[in-house]
Amino acid sequence: MSADYSVLIDTETWAFIERTNSFYPPDAVDHTVAQQRDVYNRMCGAFFTGYPTGVLAMDRFIDAEDRKIPIRMYEKRDSDPEAICLYFHGGGFVVGGLDSHDDVCAEICDATGFHVVSVDYRLAPEHLHPASFEDCLAAFEHVAATSSLPIVLCGDSAGGNLVAAVSHHVRHSNRAPIGQVMVYPGLGGAQDQGSYVTHAEAPMLTTRDTLYYAKIRSGGEDWSADPRFVPLADTDFSGLPDTIVISAECDPLSDDGRHYRDKILAAGGKAIWNNEPGLVHGYLRARHSVTRARSSFRRVCTAVHLLGQGRWPGQL
Template sequence: MTDYAALIDAETWAFIERTNSHYPPDTVDYTVAEQRAIYDRMCRAFFVGYPEGVTAETTAIQLSDRAIPIRVYRSATPDTAAMVLYLHGGGFMLGGLDSHDDVCAELCGRTGFEVVAVDYRLAPEFRHPAAFDDAVAAFHWAAAAYARPVVLCGDSAGGNLAAAVSHATRGRVRAPAGQVLIYPGLGGDRNLRSYREHAEAPMLTVRDLDFYATIRGGSSGDATQSPLADTDFSALPPTVAIAAQCDPLSSDGEAYRDRILAAGGKAWWHEEQGLVHGYLRGRHAVGRAGASFSRIVEAVSALGRGSWPYEEGGKKS
């Protein structure tokens, strides 16, 4: 049994306890609407505001059959080398433009890049492939609307969607310039190390993953849903995967890196020691989470400029 008391420091435990304080013990039995309300209240409690000079505009991508709400973040001192398309986490069931609002604003402020957050459709009202279809449509819109490179970024479920978009759009004239995946769920084999060692991790368990997979629907053998199920990992954009050590999903990023490297691509995976799933919200209260967010910012900046500052082979963890 994993000794989390030894792995997790006091700051991170305080973050876990603060997060859990928003959730009643029987939350899993609540309706979807009630669970979303709880999640939204929890996200608001961690909101830290916008960096100075960052503004946001909420608008929508207009398609023939639907509109996809987006929020566009701009810096007073912009860097036009690239733009970022951000896909939020939340198990494909939770979250939206407000849940990751300050994360996107800070990513904009620290990179100078324009950041576009995507409010993709959620399950169970819209099951797979609805979220994927919205993410792909948002990428095509961004590629047409911006002459500059597009960097994909997403956490958890959003990391899954970012990777799925990369697989679906490779080989096109306008493909992603890079992707930064933050504790992504990529449909990994449950025999992988982290699924076994961290099946009962604080913040996310294998049982939780099963719940979200059922809610989302679809087939795990479909690469649009589980990027690790693809049979071809060639021609993918330069990839940085950042994982939390105390998270059953950690090995997904590691396996994804290995397959991209084996196919001749560029990939780097880093496991953040002592951190848990969802730690982005704790980046201003937990030293380890703050350091990780700086790594994420550096990765987005580097990929946006077309540089690759990681050691050859991508094996450093």
């Protein structure tokens, strides 16, 4: 049964959806990748809200074998950071970069006082899997080697997938992340059941869109058993960092967060899943215009802050 969005989604959120669609149309996946990036960048620019007072950012590069990975480092003036938040942006592995989530990272820095490092990982289709994972892993290894502060991984959508992939890969390291926070992540759930069916035609992201992005990232190869591509395909969920997943109710990806939480709990770990009522994929851009999104973003920042301090929220 399909969801009734006229009931689930409130007026504020509909206004956000309509504004988003005026820049980034629902049929964007039918456009060329170059066109998608152009309209996505213009949309992100239109939603940009600037930096909170006292937050500074610096662009740097990480040397990784035969390439340089751009990063943006945020710090809060006169703050003594207790941790580092390593942020992986969303965008279906196809669009997005340092600018698309610039103000989000600045606001996380302001809310937590942590250093935040945003990673400009390589995008598909020019760079197929595992390129994005390799860049995020290299960024983690760089931060772990150059700072003694605890590390919290955070990311939205495709970035949430990369958070989980890196966490699974480095869980046994002596510098493993202290926590991971994922916002409406796509983790590779079965696309013929659950939220992928109920919310197949959701505003902002459809199940068809998720199939498109997976195909572009994979280059047509079958990576369905690779946890770096599909974190839910891992056979071992033990030893993972404390985990908070925050999904949007009106999103085909929402069940991925629930299944991921359940697997961690079954393996004896600590995990919370919040499914935000009436919210849609991409709602971080609505955090200044939609009451529900504003509240959820506060929960995201609280999750990052508490995990970075080695504290467990119990609930959010």
